[in-house]
Amino acid sequence: MERPRPLPGRRHLLKGAALAVLPYTLLPAPRAGALTPAPDHPSGEWQPAHPSNHTAADRPADHPVDFVVIHVTQTPYANTLSIFQEAGRSVSAHYVIRSGDGHVAQCVRESDIAWHAGNWDYNTRSIGIEHEGWVDEPRWFTERMYESSARLTAAICGRHAIPRDRAHILAHYEMPGTDHTDPGPLWDWDRYMSLVASV
Template identity: 60%
Template sequence: MGNTGSAENTEGTENKGSTGNKDSTENTGSAENTNTTQNSASALTAISTPAPVPAQVRASSSARTRTPTLRPSRRRLLRGAALAAIPAALLTTRPHPAVARPRAVDYPGAESVPASTSNYTASNRPTSYPIDYVVIHVTQETYLDTLAIFKNPAKKVSAHYVVRSTDGHIAQCVRERNVGWHAGNWSYNTRSIGIEHEGWVDRPEYFTDAMYKRSAALTSAICEKYGIPKNREYIIGHSEVPGATHTDPGRYWDWTRYIRMVNVA
């Protein structure tokens, strides 16, 4: 039992000695490393920090790097003078030309084809004259020739509307407020709206369904606008105007059908 205790003591002594030496070595290494690191940092700081530059040297360097003042060349001065001499009106942008607007019409869907101002009397109806009648005409000309006649200032004739045979297309040649020269009677001219229909009195094929329909709708609108009764007393043919020498719309014009269509339009 005594030998066993000696062995234990011996191992304990050796272990303690070994441990003490190890700690001593580690402590010594740490101190050396710390000193080395501090010395290296001091050296790097000394290298990276620039030496102060004398004030005289800084002033001399600034003088050498100053940007020189640029002066305009003679060519640039001459060009500026030339531009200044150009009138301002030539330098401004010219506006785009105005786009012509369609001329106004009194009846929606009608095409404005103005007659010459020499062929009607400007007025302000129904203030200047009451509008009491619608006068039905037949052109005795083609649609286009009729429009050309109304545009000719030498003809001294016009009507407010012209209805085309083929499709009932309506052209307005005189505004309703103005007095058309169509009835051959000044009093009736002042108090009526004249509607021409393409064709001839002895050629009933020109009086198409489309023409009747569009014309009846136009006459109906005029009657409603001015309070004109929709009957044969106030919707009359050119031949029925007092003093008229014309025979239109002629015997082939279907008055019964037309007045019925005016009343249902």
């Protein structure tokens, strides 16, 4: 997880520090008895990120969706959701997958831009999936997590006409300019891509 890179020209300097200023829309507080929005992924649970942590958009009308980016949280599942839901954290992903049972939470609509890749161009053109765990502890990469994530990735690829290959399903460490290493060398790409292809 990391801070986004805004579009050029949307920076204000304050005492030498660059602060990202990105557009967002504040949503009204839900009314009592209001329906919870259905997630884009049928088996997902809607756990919305705070509006200040992502950018409202109308993808693919205003930005094509060309990639899926695979992340590892480096913190527990519940903590990841809390971070995304806290105002002003400037980080989010579209989805978070729990290690033990593969449960999927959706935090940002696929039509909106999550701040996950550390590269604004890739943020605008991708769907980010966080996986609970640590890059140096492969026990977190359970069979249920791999299977659930593969079904999610295959569905995203289907919805956005993204080829199911490693040129379009990327690791966070493959983002230009990133200093992140996730999902790390212990993520089993062969196994994962085979699952994605078989769904």
